[in-house]
Amino acid sequence: MGASRPTMVDIARAAGVSTALVSIVMRGVPGASDTTRARVLAVADELGYVPDQRARKLRQRRSRVLGVCFGLRHAFHGDLVEQLYVAAADRGLDLALSATAPGRHETAAAQALLRERPEALILLGPTLSDEALDDLAARVPVVALARSTAANVSAVISDERAGIDAAIAHLVGLGHSDIAHVDGAHAPGSDERRTAFRDAARRANLTGSRVLTGGLTEVDGIRAARELLDGPLLPTAVVAFNDVCAVGVLEELRRSGVAVPGDVSVVGFDDSSIARLAHIDLTTVAQDVPGLASGGVAAAAALASGEPSRRVVLDPHLVVRSTTGPASGHQPGDAT
Amino acid sequence: MGASRPTMVDIARAAGVSTALVSIVMRGVPGASDTTRARVLAVADELGYVPDQRARKLRQRRSRVLGVCFGLRHAFHGDLVEQLYVAAADRGLDLALSATAPGRHETAAAQALLRERPEALILLGPTLSDEALDDLAARVPVVALARSTAANVSAVISDERAGIDAAIAHLVGLGHSDIAHVDGAHAPGSDERRTAFRDAARRANLTGSRVLTGGLTEVDGIRAARELLDGPLLPTAVVAFNDVCAVGVLEELRRSGVAVPGDVSVVGFDDSSIARLAHIDLTTVAQDVPGLASGGVAAAAALASGEPSRRVVLDPHLVVRSTTGPASGHQPGDAT
DNA sequence: ACGTGCTACTAGAACGTACTAGTTGATGAG
DNA sequence: CTCATCAACTAGTACGTTCTAGTAGCACGT
Numbered sequence: 001m002g003a004s005r006p007t008m009v010d011i012a013r014a015a016g017v018s019t020a021l022v023s024i025v026m027r028g029v030p031g032a033s034d035t036t037r038a039r040v041l042a043v044a045d046e047l048g049y050v051p052d053q054r055a056r057k058l059r060q061r062r063s064r065v066l067g068v069c070f071g072l073r074h075a076f077h078g079d080l081v082e083q084l085y086v087a088a089a090d091r092g093l094d095l096a097l098s099a100t101a102p103g104r105h106e107t108a109a110a111q112a113l114l115r116e117r118p119e120a121l122i123l124l125g126p127t128l129s130d131e132a133l134d135d136l137a138a139r140v141p142v143v144a145l146a147r148s149t150a151a152n153v154s155a156v157i158s159d160e161r162a163g164i165d166a167a168i169a170h171l172v173g174l175g176h177s178d179i180a181h182v183d184g185a186h187a188p189g190s191d192e193r194r195t196a197f198r199d200a201a202r203r204a205n206l207t208g209s210r211v212l213t214g215g216l217t218e219v220d221g222i223r224a225a226r227e228l229l230d231g232p233l234l235p236t237a238v239v240a241f242n243d244v245c246a247v248g249v250l251e252e253l254r255r256s257g258v259a260v261p262g263d264v265s266v267v268g269f270d271d272s273s274i275a276r277l278a279h280i281d282l283t284t285v286a287q288d289v290p291g292l293a294s295g296g297v298a299a300a301a302a303l304a305s306g307e308p309s310r311r312v313v314l315d316p317h318l319v320v321r322s323t324t325g326p327a328s329g330h331q332p333g334d335a336t
Numbered sequence: 337m338g339a340s341r342p343t344m345v346d347i348a349r350a351a352g353v354s355t356a357l358v359s360i361v362m363r364g365v366p367g368a369s370d371t372t373r374a375r376v377l378a379v380a381d382e383l384g385y386v387p388d389q390r391a392r393k394l395r396q397r398r399s400r401v402l403g404v405c406f407g408l409r410h411a412f413h414g415d416l417v418e419q420l421y422v423a424a425a426d427r428g429l430d431l432a433l434s435a436t437a438p439g440r441h442e443t444a445a446a447q448a449l450l451r452e453r454p455e456a457l458i459l460l461g462p463t464l465s466d467e468a469l470d471d472l473a474a475r476v477p478v479v480a481l482a483r484s485t486a487a488n489v490s491a492v493i494s495d496e497r498a499g500i501d502a503a504i505a506h507l508v509g510l511g512h513s514d515i516a517h518v519d520g521a522h523a524p525g526s527d528e529r530r531t532a533f534r535d536a537a538r539r540a541n542l543t544g545s546r547v548l549t550g551g552l553t554e555v556d557g558i559r560a561a562r563e564l565l566d567g568p569l570l571p572t573a574v575v576a577f578n579d580v581c582a583v584g585v586l587e588e589l590r591r592s593g594v595a596v597p598g599d600v601s602v603v604g605f606d607d608s609s610i611a612r613l614a615h616i617d618l619t620t621v622a623q624d625v626p627g628l629a630s631g632g633v634a635a636a637a638a639l640a641s642g643e644p645s646r647r648v649v650l651d652p653h654l655v656v657r658s659t660t661g662p663a664s665g666h667q668p669g670d671a672t
Numbered sequence: 673a674c675g676t677g678c679t680a681c682t683a684g685a686a687c688g689t690a691c692t693a694g695t696t697g698a699t700g701a702g
Numbered sequence: 703c704t705c706a707t708c709a710a711c712t713a714g715t716a717c718g719t720t721c722t723a724g725t726a727g728c729a730c731g732t
Contacts (some may be wrong), residue, residue, distance in 0.1 A: 005453070050450045050451055052394070054719090059686065059688095060721070062555075073414060073609075078437075097433035115389035116389050216693080219529070277554055344689065354711070356691085356713080357711060368709095392690075393689090394688085394718065482718075679728085680725105681727100682716090683723090687719085687721105690715105691716085696709105702703100
């Protein structure tokens, strides 16, 4: 309690060696005999020595740190960070985390990270404008994860089109031809998915296909479902922009007496934890989280060593759960 | 791209002053004239200078950093971290985040933080044993947030008893007398809540009260609900250990044709995001998140300045939503 | 004896900042 | 005029580590 934490100097003195040798031992690099190594480690352990990361990183030419900006409100980001830890460890890199939240803007989070001198920044689903991304990229290598952008940064993303295609193929295989898409309104990625949906619908000759304005939240899904329910003809399947929106659709349909998947099938996007809830058990398009993470770290490492920015596109896959089933012949007509 | 990031030396040279003065300006402390200050800031901005946090923290006597260990899988931790940022900023403290996840144990996360030389560690709902907490506390001041412990660390927790009492009072006020508690099995806090439930039930003379083994997950709630449904007499209200478990109960009841809150009322605990989902809209006991956060930071700061460990207990409050209502007279008997 | 190569180790200079202990020049009191 | 006071500024060291450039000692071949 009294004295502050021990330093290399304390260990060196106690073990009767130089600080340089302590450094060698602590880093586990060659240059010390086995006996000395053991002795130094024993002393360090006894004194409760922990290397000072700040001094370490300051001295090293490369910081070997990747800054990660993630949203506390996004469960999906949690999954990504988890895998980023794994991917970074594989390359001997450390992660510095900075969270985004209402009240803590992305730029503030990124600025905090810059002070740690990371070799690169990995931004999870950044909402920054291309311009802001470019500004940031002028200061430090930047990787945008799970967000497509025109900015001059590396991007590792899922193939939205492939995801939508998989969903449609699944539904068509079940006999659906009247499929609605509840889009993400102005959310990033919404345009891609909407276009992909329209293209897939055209290709599959889905005469009854249509697109509704949705959004990111459950309420958006509820609103869209109401619109469908109030319309003349209920589709036999709905592909929502994301899981949360899909849940909104799902619950509003059920509340109105429409059976899912009996009358209408529902597909989400993201395979977030909400989709896995036992009572929801949503069929959804899952992004390749480990792939995104390792791709992100790889891209960051590449940028840090001077390579040009790259764009990696990964294939998502469909997770079939219990909200999709064979197309029903009849329409529930006047459901409310 | 070629040259590395600018340092104070570069700014000093460009502005024609000493590095010491640059330091003064960057910290915003008195000791520079307004004109010089403006000039230095202008130069710094132009060169894209960002102070090096590592060097800063290394030099300062106090690091002014709090280490925070949180679980990526726990939405509630996200809420806490969000408020911790606010509380820390109020005191001019920085946060160093280290995440816990399956595959990244709490001790590893804490060890990583230790290398950053934080003034104290704030552990969110730590699952470490009292012994492990004591070990850690021997190296650095430790605050356990939202977890009661016998270890010699500071703790900032919610009054589980008061939370349960509020839930029971609410239900009793609605005319319920046959209330079941689905507990958290071996989860931390489960004992407290179970005991509080039994005490409150006795005090309120709830003859029909009973306790079922539950758990942390939705499946645990589903299992408990099945047990209730298969039993001779359905209670008129259920108080679950947490929100996720409550949702399991809720959905299983509804799936079996039991109306909530028509036939049975359901109360959760935590006010996690799942409780706020539009279609769930769960009545639940909300912890005082901003209070926990500022209490945690205050406790950490106190420990860091040598004060003895403390124990702060905060009152939770009930958030009444739509899963609770007046006790129904009849029993739905053969629901399936 | 001499160099050569190797292992085990060490002295001391960085890294980029904060901070202590000044120095300078202007102002004002006596 | 002298001295104290103050604001504005600077020189130089310290923080705890890594890294460069060594040195000491030993074994070995010639």
